[in-house]
Amino acid sequence: QAVVSTQSTGEQKRLQEEARLEAEAVAAKRAEMERRETELALELEQIEKQLEETRTIAVKAKEKPVVLPPPIQRQATYPSLPTDPAPAPQQPAVSPASLTSFNDAYTSPVLASAPPAQMQIISDTGPLPAVDRSTKPAAPVIDRSLKPTNLAASDMFADMMTQDSQRSVIVPSSLPDKFLSVCLDNTQKNIETCGILAAKLTANNFTITHVILPKQRGTPDSCQTLAEEELFEYQDKLDLITVGWIHTHPTQSAFLSSVDLHTHCSYQLMLKEAIAIVCAPKHNSTGIFALTDPHGVESVSRCTKSGFHPHPTIPPLFEDCKHVKMDSNLTAQVIDLR
DSSP, rough: HHHHHHHHHHHHHHHHHHHHHHHHHHHHHHHHHHHHHHHHHHHHHHHHHHHHHHHHHHHHHHSSSOOOOOOOOOOSSSOOOSOOOOOOOOEEEEEGGGSHHHHHHHHHHHHHTSSSSGGGOTTSSSSSOOOOOOSSOOOOOOGGGGGGGGGGGHHHHHHHHHHTTTOOOEEEEEEHHHHHHTTTHHHHHOOOOOOEEEEETTTEEEEEEEEEOOSEEEEEEEEEEEHHHHHHHHHHHOOEEEEEEEEEOOOOSOOOOHEEEEEEEEHHHOTTOEEEEEEEEETTEEEEEEEEEEEHHHHHOOOOOOOOOOOOOOSSSSOOSSEEEEETTOEEEEEEEE
């Protein structure tokens, strides 16, 4: 009986110890979940602030330009000649000697007898004489056969003439593979990686020349940039234009999640040609997307929800880009600021 009692007591202690360890594990897991919820709340708050700033910029950009008043039309102050002037009375001939100076003209006995109202003295400080504008010079003859006849045939000219036309974004064909090679370490850990697509404006088209990876913090389903001032400084140094972003889906296919839709909306509100490249190495696929315009842009910009949440899919909110051209002869630099 003593042996059985000892074994029973040991079994109870073992069970109590296992229960204690299990309770500690549950408490640690609960604490980890609470910490993660706090981090997500802070991240969502930052995203909402960025979206609000983007909306403010977009509203200011859409404001009508200030219309300046037309210039004041100043009327000429020069006196005009009468349309049918009365004939001037006959004046006695004046000898050349009496025109040697203005003083002589006033004191000349010949001119003194003429009515003073009829005397016209031209001074370099007086009003300019009126000019008869009724006779206009003949228009020059222009040979119209020498004018260009097919200006609209130039794509660049046609784009410049159409203000609402969408400019092309030229992407080097090797860009996704270069980006994935830099992100390999994160991808193997199932952590997302993001970068900024920077371009030059050439011949009214955007050509991507750089992919810039800023300092960032990633999770299996999200990525947040940090120290963005370094990114802006680098772009400003090379006079680069932001034309979108690129990120990985380590465990998912290539698509735009609800968080991705809100992130890309800010890019597309600032530049309607902005694109989002999604690389899904697990599925060996890459997608280049943009919000549908106007439906997708308006729907996402009006949405006030944050985090992962459902959106209506009909009509679609995003689509494959039609204004992107892949070029195998070009290459892009991958700049890692992490």
